[in-house]
Amino acid sequence: MTQALALIVDDEPDILELLDITLSRMNISSKPAQDLAEAKRLLKTHHFDICLTDLQLPDGNGLELVKHIQKNTPNLPIAVITAFGSMDTAVKALKLGAFDFVSKPVDLKSLKSLVSSAIKINDTTEPVDRRSRDQLLGDSVMMANVRAKIAKLARSQAPIYISGESGTGKELVAKLIHEKGPRSHQPFVPINCGAIPQELMESEFFGHKKGSFTGAIADKPGLFQTASGGTLFLDEVADLPLHMQVKLLRAIQEKSIRPIGSDTEQPIDVRILSATHKNLPELVEQGNFRQDLYYRINVIELPLPPLRERAEDITQLAKHILQKLNAENNSPTKLTDTALKALAQYTFPGNVRELENILERAFTLCENGIIHQTDLQLPNNTKDAAAQTSGIKNPTQKTSLPTQEAPLEDYLDSLEKEAITNALEKTRWNKTAAAKELGISFRALRYRLKKLGLND
Template identity: 40%
Template sequence: MLRVLVKRSGFVPTVASGVTEARQRIDAEDPFDVVITDLMMPDGSGIDVLEAARERDESTQVILITAHATTERAVEAMRKGAYDYLEKPFDNRALMATVDKALEKRTVLGENRHLRAAVEGREDGGLIGVSRATRDLRELLRRAARAPSSVLITGESGTGKELAARAVHDLGDRCAAPFVVVNCGALPENLMESELFGHTKGSFTGAASAKEGLVRAASGGTLFLDEIGELPLALQVKLLRVLQERKVRPIGGAEELPVDIRVVAATNRDLEAEVRAGRFREDLFYRLNVIRVQLAPLRDRPDDIRPLAQHLLGKHCALQGRRMVFDDEALAWLCRQPLPGNVRELENRVERAVALSAGPNITLDDLTLGSATSSTDDAMAPEIGPNFDLDAHLGAVEYAVLRRALASTGGVRKHAADLLGMTFRQFRYRLAKYEDDPD
């Protein structure tokens, strides 16, 4: 987000993923005009970045981003020569105004006129991970970003499809234009059509005013079609036309309007199988599947768990205004978990531990507190005797599995259903046997 903001203001940003990389870049490159750094990062403190930058060139101006709880330390940083600090959440304009003032001071002191900024916590595209798969992914996304072609992102629930889609947008030359997200499964067919393509005033009952539609809203930028596998067939035809003709006709409209969009689609379904089953149009599939980005599940890249856990800890500490580290034992345990809900599950577990922990360390107890593990074990290994009730037991097993899937997805039933290979309706039906849930 900061990279895009800084770039949009006409500066040339350099992004570092943490203290270590920031220091390397500060040492290796021409002195930076301005450095923007978070105070609290997984691998150290923004004060180390401040010191490295000022040591390299005294006129480099450093702006710190702090969570409310760490403001005291920001004041300390000011004493060590930081230009200013901003508390989270900050307003983009306030940040850029501070950058401008810092730059004025810097131009008085030094000569370098073009700004470089080292920004917190983001590798290219914000994708954390050290595995071969993730390094290849970053490279693929960088290249895909430069091409105009459609991108199809596939992968299990929680593997980072939306994040990857944003990276394609952010790393490309459309980054300053809108990134418009369409959730293709969220709306009924009739509403979806006008949502996507827009409508003219009075074109149907209830169309009191004209609507632009999401396709045109994305003009100049990127249209992200999330859960594309859920798009009804009738709308697949209409979408295909838009992609082929690069024109859209709003409902009730007399003429087709030109649109300039880059399309990124994502799904956790096997679209090839959907095509074979006749549920997804083959021609649309080929239109979308020009650059294919397949995201690996976390179990196939276990090396990523540790850096992701550290990153997510930093993220949720900052959001919750806390400062914490993992116990060695806790982190080791987390890295051994199967995590069928992938990064989303990891994030839920870390967020929950940060919220529940008494601190200052995240312990194994914080990670397992109140989790479904023991009741699941009971259900899987029952006491067998003459009064054993098999149906009740099978019910308990079913319920435990449903609960575990829900725990993996932070309670999102749509995702839990995906995890178990069920439709949302099947999942809801099964869950309703054990919980009376009005929804």
């Protein structure tokens, strides 16, 4: 195997020597440059595997070198060495395409981890995990662009903010960014920020020491330690309370954490990906989300299109989902052409997740292994989505659409549960009569009772 070669750019001889010694212990040789001009000359005459550059140089700054490398040798990962407190400049470097950054005084453990990850980007000898490669389906131009962005973002360590409506596949995209990058063999740790009780949040994120509070009977690692070397995916990051936003901001900026009850900080090596279906800029304006944290997690934004804007992908997705259901249940169930056409014309306010739910329900309720259009029970429009999706005729109560804070799926379930309960009470809990009242089959009612937790 050919020895890797690094370009190190700094005008301080002591730093150059420290970097050279550190790299040589990793079996990486290096070429030094003390200014931009020398660095550009070396780039023309050598093939480098990584570049480390200081931001402040005699004839310019490291950002100029980042731009130069992105233009001329975009496959070369470049990391910038920043002065303490220069986070804004580090963020600029990441936006321009830098692989990562390391702050002075340089922590050698963090530096080695950074270099190892960067070297792996172009290491074709290491097997690539492709388990999720083809899960982001769709032949539309929009999805082709998303896949191209994923491939590019996987080469960076910049924090990525994945935006999009509920059900668009934000966690899947986060996992793909992880799996296609140099951290693919390390943990991918997803966490729903809205699902952790506030009083446990700090311990869950950063861990705690034994005896640090009542009930702390042993040392416990937090999510940052669990994801060490890998990726931490913060889903529904907008749900973090303000006090945790402050602590998360510090962890990202300093690349270190302090477990509850500890006197010392621990360096962390974690890539941060985050997502939410809420409007973060609006929450920032309202004072419910810190602006400085927003800029740190949103170094690069990856917006995901709703399913209604890529309707040409619906047929492919439907066939793929049904194929999975058939494989799981050893079934030959098929969709009729009219059912596929109906799906292609529906707007899917709940996106891909709603498509999955519709097909799972139709798969359960259809007869003779054939899913007809009527089995899909698609709503005619979003206003009567709950009643129509349930197959319930003439709902007696008009209800407004769900707000951004109320997920569509929960909204539909609540209306469906209310309609079924009303029908059962009207028929004195005679299920056969209730099914007739609702205009659905007894089998369909039994399925819904189980799904909604209304069984006796």
